[in-house]
Amino acid sequence: MTDQSPSDLVFFTKNLCLSQGNKTILRDINVDVSTQRIGIVGRNGSGKTTLARVLAGLLAPSSGSVSICGIDPAKDRKAALTTVGILFQNPDHQIIFPTVEEEIAFGLLQQGFDKAEAAEQVQSILKDFDKSHWAQAAVHQLSQGQKQLVCLMSILAMQPRVVILDEPFSGLDLPTKMQLARAFHRIDAAIVHVSHDPEALIDYDEILWIDEGTLKQHGPAKQVLPNFVDAMRKIGEADDLTHLTD
Numbered sequence: 001m002t003d004q005s006p007s008d009l010v011f012f013t014k015n016l017c018l019s020q021g022n023k024t025i026l027r028d029i030n031v032d033v034s035t036q037r038i039g040i041v042g043r044n045g046s047g048k049t050t051l052a053r054v055l056a057g058l059l060a061p062s063s064g065s066v067s068i069c070g071i072d073p074a075k076d077r078k079a080a081l082t083t084v085g086i087l088f089q090n091p092d093h094q095i096i097f098p099t100v101e102e103e104i105a106f107g108l109l110q111q112g113f114d115k116a117e118a119a120e121q122v123q124s125i126l127k128d129f130d131k132s133h134w135a136q137a138a139v140h141q142l143s144q145g146q147k148q149l150v151c152l153m154s155i156l157a158m159q160p161r162v163v164i165l166d167e168p169f170s171g172l173d174l175p176t177k178m179q180l181a182r183a184f185h186r187i188d189a190a191i192v193h194v195s196h197d198p199e200a201l202i203d204y205d206e207i208l209w210i211d212e213g214t215l216k217q218h219g220p221a222k223q224v225l226p227n228f229v230d231a232m233r234k235i236g237e238a239d240d241l242t243h244l245t246d
């Protein structure tokens with residue numbers, strides 16, 4: 001822990017462990033984060049999504065603790081709703097309503113806004129993104145990139161202090177990625193961005209590298225990303241297939 005007070009921190013974890021059944025997925029993660037652009041990298045299955053879900057309060061630690069903007073997100077679900085929003089890899093796992101305006105209004109109604117207030121906020125966020133004409137569009141007719149933008153607008157309408165992006169570009173073509181990345185740049189809140197792509201995190205303030213459920217390295221992007229890329233290259237260059245003949 002640094003000498004910063006917990007309220008200055010975007011999040012911190014203390015001896016965070018998480019198991020599912022017999023499997024330990026996160027082990028003893030201790031980290032303080034106080035900047036606005038935070039990347040999380042790691043190999044497939046290293047525990048990045050699990051950490052993102054713990055930060056959003058969707059999973060509770062098995063032991064240890066987590067605090068995001070001063071709240072325990074799994075215990076204080078009401079505060080978590082206004083503090084942290086999470087954008088999943090696949091918008092189809094997030095969207096539940098038939099039209100764009102209903103989808104965006106849902107979170108606001110959950111937050112306690114009445115229907116008229118929610119409708120006003122929906123219009124305002126659509127206008128912000130120059131998408132007022134989408135209000136009554138059927139969500140199932142939108143492309144994946146458009147659906148991802150609807151999810152992002154739904155989160156931002158709730159004005160969270162932290163937005164977690166879990167591989168938000170997967171399955172999107174390059175122009176859509178670039179358009180969505182521009183939308184991310186406009187986000188006022190702190191961003192925690194899980195990605196396999198070091199390029200996507202190059203301008204970020206700090207990076208957490210998760211490896212087999214542990215925090216392998218934490219530091220400025222310029223320091224951690226080259227180490228991560230080197231390590232991934234070495235693993236990629238190794239000829240795993242030789243082991244099949246052992």
Ligand SMILES: Nc1ncnc2c1ncn2[C@@H]1O[C@H](COP(=O)(O)OP(=O)(O)OP(=O)(O)O)[C@@H](O)[C@H]1O
Pocket residue numbers: 020021023025042043044045046047048049050051
């Ligand atoms: N509910 C669960 N029960 C058991 N094991 C799980 C559960 N959820 C995740 N795991 C396992 O935990 C490990 C970490 O999963 P997680 O999805 O957090 O990794 P990840 O780093 O996000 O992977 P990827 O980059 O492939 O998305 C994986 O081995 C996964 O199979």
